[in-house]
Structure formats: structure tokens, C-alpha cells
Amino acid sequence: xxxxxxxxxxxGDEPKLIFQRTKxxxxxxxxxxxxxxxxxxxxxxxxxxxxxxxxxxxxRDIEIxxxxxxxxxxxxxxxxxGPLREPVSRLDEVDFIITNGGVAKxxxxxxxxxxxxxxxxxxxxxxxxxxxxxxxxxAGIGHPxxxxxxxxxxxxxxxHCQGFAxxxxxxxxxxxxxxxxxxxxIMTEKDAVKCAEFAQPNWWYLPVSAQFAPEAEQRIVDxxxxxxxxxxxxxx
Numbered sequence: 001x002x003x004x005x006x007x008x009x010x011x012g013d014e015p016k017l018i019f020q021r022t023k024x025x026x027x028x029x030x031x032x033x034x035x036x037x038x039x040x041x042x043x044x045x046x047x048x049x050x051x052x053x054x055x056x057x058x059x060r061d062i063e064i065x066x067x068x069x070x071x072x073x074x075x076x077x078x079x080x081x082g083p084l085r086e087p088v089s090r091l092d093e094v095d096f097i098i099t100n101g102g103v104a105k106x107x108x109x110x111x112x113x114x115x116x117x118x119x120x121x122x123x124x125x126x127x128x129x130x131x132x133x134x135x136x137x138x139a140g141i142g143h144p145x146x147x148x149x150x151x152x153x154x155x156x157x158x159x160h161c162q163g164f165a166x167x168x169x170x171x172x173x174x175x176x177x178x179x180x181x182x183x184x185x186i187m188t189e190k191d192a193v194k195c196a197e198f199a200q201p202n203w204w205y206l207p208v209s210a211q212f213a214p215e216a217e218q219r220i221v222d223x224x225x226x227x228x229x230x231x232x233x234x235x236x
Contacts, residue, residue, distance in 0.1 A: 001038055002026040008193045013167055014050065016193045032058050045231070046224065053094070054085055061227040063094040064220075066111075068143070069102020095223060101146070109216045113208040115150055121192055121199035129186070129206065130155040136182035138175070140164035140191050147188055151206070156186070172198035179203065 008016040011028045019026040025042040027035035032055055039047055049055065053063060067073075074083040091097055097108045104110035117126040129135075129151060135158050139147040144163030151158060160181045164170075175195060179185035184202045187195065192205035212220075 001042075002028060009169060013190050013193050017190050018050075020193065045228065053090075062096075062223060064096045064098060065091055065094045066098045066100055067091075067108070069099035069104065069110075070146075071143070072102070096220060109212065109219070112211050113150070114211045115154060115206050115208045118186060118204040118206050119189075119192075120201070121196055121203045121205060122201050127204070128154075130157075132184045132186065132204065133157050134159045134183040136160045136162070136179055136185050138162045138164065138178060138185065138187045138191065140166060140168040140170070140194075141188055142166045147206075150208070151186070170195055175203075176200065 002011045002015050002019040006016065006019075011026075015026050015028050018024070025039055025044055027038040029035035029038065032049065032052070036047055036058070049058060049060070052058060052060065053065060073088050076082060076084065076088055078084050078087065098111050099105070099108045100111050100113070115129075118129050118132060119126055135151070135156050137148055137151055137156070137158055137160070139162075141147060144161075148158070148161045148163075160178075162178055170191070175185065175198075179200065179202065184204055185200070186204045186206060189205045189207050192199075195203065
């Protein structure tokens, strides 16, 4: 189980970020069924499995697929010939297709990531991105250019952009050298959970939150309530 003291290097950057953001129980285990058992011991009645669509050993009640609305499906080939883990036709079987950015199709739910002010890793101070001078930006995510484009949309004063591999581990020397190229270093919130222990006073991260149209959000909530009804209350 992830807690405040769990290092991101031990549990993973995304589980650590989810715990920090939600304070909900988060379990990590190479055997997902063991993670489910651990969560049930904490009295939860809804379990969300990240990247769980292909984990067929685990029973599920709702399937949600998130699609990059800009890049879509590439050449529509499966790994290693293309970017897909399953054929595009698999989407015909899921309950919801959520499109991250781009233009959602008729059978998809549009989602956009809404940024807020930058947050200082050391102090928690908040500041509009446009007020930070000579920013050096870094991103260790699946599509770093998306982060850099978001900064540009916020009128960031960018002097250098450095992309890294998704989930890459960082060390102080590496990032101190990178930060010397500008007045401030800015990163994603996912990267920040790995850098908090050795952060410098001029390091910032940019939080983003998923935004849906109210009616789309209600559709998802209604579906969750529908599948929960046969199970009864958690205390039953």
C-alpha cells in the first residue's frame, strides 16, 4: 500500500501521484489480484485498475479506454509493428472511450487537461507560468511535446525544452545541470514526485486536472451506480 513515506522509486511515479492527489487507498503489486485483496481490506467499494484493459485475469464491471485525440492510433498496427496493445476493434467492446485532446467522435467522450498555476517543489508557492522568467522545461512522460505545448499556450518564457523517457529516474546532478540553462526549471507533476527530495528553490511543477462536460461526467457516474446496485451496500 502506498503511503506518505513510500518513495516514488519503490511504488512508481503514477501511483505516488494518485495517492498524493486523492488520498485514496492505492495498492501496487505485480500480481494485480493481490493488489485488489489489499484494497478490499481497506473497505473500498470501487477499484480502478490503471492500464488494466488487457489484464484479463482480473474480472471487471466497467471498461474505460483513454485515446490520444491528437495522435489517435498511428499506423493501427500492434506492438512491435505499431503503437497498439490491441486492435482498434477492441474499442467496440468497452463502455466508454475518452478522448484526451483533439476532437472527440460521436461515440467518444471529450476530455481536456486543464493546467493551473505552477507550484514550487520546495515551498508550495503558486505562481502563474507566464510570470516565471527564462524557463527550462523537462518532461519524462509518454508524449513530452504535449507538456511543452501546454506551457507555450500559457505564454511561458521557454529557453529550453528537454524530453525524457516515460517513468525515467532522475538524480540531483542531472537536473541541476539542466536547470543552469535558465532561471527556473519546470516539470510535470508526475516528474515532481520523483524529484521532491532533492529539489532546488527555483524548481516548479505544473498541475493539470481532467475536465469533462457535466453531462459526460454524469454518464460515467450513472454507469458506476448502475453496476454497483446488484452488489448492495459495502456493509451488506
